[in-house]
Amino acid sequence: MFKKILIANRGEIACRVAATAHRMGIKTVAVYSDADANAKHVTSCDEAIHIGGSAPKDSYLQWERILAAAKQTGAEAIHPGYGFLSENDAFATACTAAGLVFIGPPASAILAMGLKAESKRLMSAAGVPLVPGYHGADQDAALLQREADGIGYPVLIKASAGGGGKGMRIVDKAADFAASLASCKREAINSFGNDSVLIEKYVQRPRHIEIQVFGDTQGNCVYLFERDCSVQRRHQKVLEEAPAPGLSQTMREAMGAAAVAAAKAVHYVGAGTVEFIVEQSDAGMKFFFMEMNTRLQVEHPVTEAITGLDLVEWQLRVAAGEPLPLTQEQLQIKGHAIEARICAESPDNNFLPATGTLYLYRHGAHVAFERGDVRVDSGVREGDTISPFYDSMIAKLIVHAPSRNEALALLDVALSQTHIVGLQTNVQFLRHVIRSESFAKANLDTALIERERAVLFDQHPVANIDAIEAAVAHIVQTEKAFEGNDPLSKMDAWRAYGEATRRFDFEMNGIVQAKSYKASQLLALASQSTLGLQSIYPLKHDSSDEMHVFMDKGAAIVKHINRLSLVAAQDAHAGGGLNAPMPGKVVSFSVKAGDAVTKGQVVAVMEAMKMEHAITAPADGVVGELLYAAGEQVAEGAALLTLKEKS
Ligand code: ADP
Ligand code: ADP
Numbered sequence: 001m002f003k004k005i006l007i008a009n010r011g012e013i014a015c016r017v018a019a020t021a022h023r024m025g026i027k028t029v030a031v032y033s034d035a036d037a038n039a040k041h042v043t044s045c046d047e048a049i050h051i052g053g054s055a056p057k058d059s060y061l062q063w064e065r066i067l068a069a070a071k072q073t074g075a076e077a078i079h080p081g082y083g084f085l086s087e088n089d090a091f092a093t094a095c096t097a098a099g100l101v102f103i104g105p106p107a108s109a110i111l112a113m114g115l116k117a118e119s120k121r122l123m124s125a126a127g128v129p130l131v132p133g134y135h136g137a138d139q140d141a142a143l144l145q146r147e148a149d150g151i152g153y154p155v156l157i158k159a160s161a162g163g164g165g166k167g168m169r170i171v172d173k174a175a176d177f178a179a180s181l182a183s184c185k186r187e188a189i190n191s192f193g194n195d196s197v198l199i200e201k202y203v204q205r206p207r208h209i210e211i212q213v214f215g216d217t218q219g220n221c222v223y224l225f226e227r228d229c230s231v232q233r234r235h236q237k238v239l240e241e242a243p244a245p246g247l248s249q250t251m252r253e254a255m256g257a258a259a260v261a262a263a264k265a266v267h268y269v270g271a272g273t274v275e276f277i278v279e280q281s282d283a284g285m286k287f288f289f290m291e292m293n294t295r296l297q298v299e300h301p302v303t304e305a306i307t308g309l310d311l312v313e314w315q316l317r318v319a320a321g322e323p324l325p326l327t328q329e330q331l332q333i334k335g336h337a338i339e340a341r342i343c344a345e346s347p348d349n350n351f352l353p354a355t356g357t358l359y360l361y362r363h364g365a366h367v368a369f370e371r372g373d374v375r376v377d378s379g380v381r382e383g384d385t386i387s388p389f390y391d392s393m394i395a396k397l398i399v400h401a402p403s404r405n406e407a408l409a410l411l412d413v414a415l416s417q418t419h420i421v422g423l424q425t426n427v428q429f430l431r432h433v434i435r436s437e438s439f440a441k442a443n444l445d446t447a448l449i450e451r452e453r454a455v456l457f458d459q460h461p462v463a464n465i466d467a468i469e470a471a472v473a474h475i476v477q478t479e480k481a482f483e484g485n486d487p488l489s490k491m492d493a494w495r496a497y498g499e500a501t502r503r504f505d506f507e508m509n510g511i512v513q514a515k516s517y518k519a520s521q522l523l524a525l526a527s528q529s530t531l532g533l534q535s536i537y538p539l540k541h542d543s544s545d546e547m548h549v550f551m552d553k554g555a556a557i558v559k560h561i562n563r564l565s566l567v568a569a570q571d572a573h574a575g576g577g578l579n580a581p582m583p584g585k586v587v588s589f590s591v592k593a594g595d596a597v598t599k600g601q602v603v604a605v606m607e608a609m610k611m612e613h614a615i616t617a618p619a620d621g622v623v624g625e626l627l628y629a630a631g632e633q634v635a636e637g638a639a640l641l642t643l644k645e646k647s
């Protein structure tokens with residue numbers, strides 16, 4: 001076995017590979033870009049080498065530097081993870097030429113499966129079923145049109161070199177074909193540097209079911225069952241599960257045999273995935289080869305869960321020349337596993353990726369589950385940022401239980417306990433998906449998200465009143481705990497008949513609303529420990545205190561617009577300059593309340609993006625109040641202190 005390996009990747013997959021290597025007593029070398037200098041994967045490895053700028057082309061795709069880093073540190077093998085260089089046959093060849101082991105298939109297998117059209121010709125020869133279509137080398141537009149007409153509409157045009165859900169066009173009728181072909185070719189040349197396309201029958205309401213395969217250098221090859229990855233957005237996977245609901249044992253074996261035949265046709269070694277598209281009709285299910293991914297897949301943990309195996313360990317053993325640890329007969333499915341990809345994105349805004357700082361990032365304790373377990377694979381920690389340079393995936397949540405229903409219930413709990421503050425995520429969206437009728441009943445196909453649109457988007461799941469009650473309880477409890485205030489000390493001066501009231505102004509989902517509470521109600525809220533409430537996290541902004549309320553039913557953001565922050569916001573607006581220029585940490589204040597300051601005087605120091613920034617007084621005045629303590633995290637634009645004009 002290797003003594004030391006280099007991991008040519010970042011994020012959760014680099015951390016994932018390092019974990020298995022360490023368990024096996026193998027030392028690890030990380031590589032990192034400027035943006036990743038303090039990343040989790042760097043601290044997860046024994047050594048780390050800086051390889052360049054933040055953009056992937058300046059670092060994680062710079063394979064000469066990666067090879068040099070391996071040589072320099074004495075690593076014997078390179079694990080490419082997924083994405084980046086994992087399916088780059090030239091890199092695999094260069095590793096071998098440099099005397100390093102590429103932990104993946106031979107370069108020839110990557111090359112053979114790299115182009116969709118060529119791999120389909122190969123698969124057809126190996127007897128693997130294909131979607132009816134045209135995979136020829138002749139790219140004459142008139143010929144392609146005739147082929148499409150012959151297949152019958154709708155058809156799918158795919159960039160032969162495409163991947164990651166890019167370079168595909170659905171064409172509904174003959175008249176639209178020419179325009180779609182031209183636009184697909186444009187995207188293909190820009191994204192993949194190759195404008196060859198293939199044409200396929202567009203399968204209606206298909207399922208995406210893929211088979212995990214494994215080969216060794218002795219010529220053995222097995223399949224580790226299937227994963228259903230039908231739930232997709234923009235042709236990209238969102239939820240993956242194993243085994244595939246409703247798949248008969250006969251069909252499983254047929255798909256497994258086809259996948260092994262596909263792998264053997266290219267003398268496959270290591271972990272690979274054969275993706276099939278499955279047509280569902282009254283006559284039953286029919287599967288067709290779609291493509292082979294010649295690497296470890298993002299969703300491999302669901303296979304690990306149902307087989308009880310560590311696929312990275314298998315990869316390392318096979319790369320070191322050992323035979324596969326188990327035979328086909330020894331492999332078994334146990335229980336049901338589901339993976340949810342937690343991403344920084346805005347589902348209501350066409351899944352636009354989001355960036356920002358994870359001010360708060362917590363997963364539940366996950367210890368009290370009697371049946372089943374929860375696994376979290378993540379490449380980030382609280383306080384880290386999701387930058388625009390890489391993938392928007394924050395974590396993968398994987399649950400495993402005896403049955404699908406139990407796994408679903410567990411996933412819902414695990415999602416409800418995933419608390420993220422600081423950027424937009426798809427956590428609530430995922431909860432809506434798994435609770436939708438289609439998903440709950442395993443009525444799966446690639447159009448599930450479209451079909452369930454009405455219950456998935458623009459949902460404000462927590463009844464406003466619950467979140468507001470929680471916020472009010474939090475406010476009065478915090479005042480009591482930290483300021484020693486009697487819950488009734490801040491009642492409004494004006495009282496409507498009899499009981500005094502206190503008014504709170506909130507903004508939720510863009511709507512400003514006021515709520516008045518009577519003294520008796522406030523006392524009740526102040527003494528109540530929970531309101532079906534799990535957690536509430538405050539985050540200060542210049543014009544409000546944001547309260548992130550996480551409840552069993554869902555999460556909500558309640559902004560408390562209090563008078564103090566309104567004054568601070570107005571001051572900041574009038575004077576300017578007292579606000580945090582970017583998200584960061586308050587290092588120190590050089591003034592205190594009541595101090596007289598002159599224009600341009602340094603009043604506070606902040607640290608953001610590894611640099612210190614001095615905050616200076618925009619005008620002469622007197623310090624009103626410090627709104628933070630040194631060491632606190634602040635959001636971009638937050639007022640740090642208030643300044644009053646000198647009277
Ligand atoms: P999986 O089937 O494992 O989800 P994907 O096809 O979604 O795999 O890709 C896995 C990783 O590789 C992702 O990080 C994705 O962004 C990246 N990736 C795959 N193909 C491409 C491509 N052609 N261009 C850029 N990134 C890609
Ligand atoms: P990529 O390399 O981008 O992963 P794939 O060929 O694997 O491309 O296809 C991605 C997704 O597109 C599939 O998971 C499926 O949802 C859809 N798709 C692909 N081929 C077809 C088809 N012939 N008919 C209908 N949908 C398809």
Ligand code: MG
Binds near residue numbers: 164275291
């Ligand atoms: Mg694919």
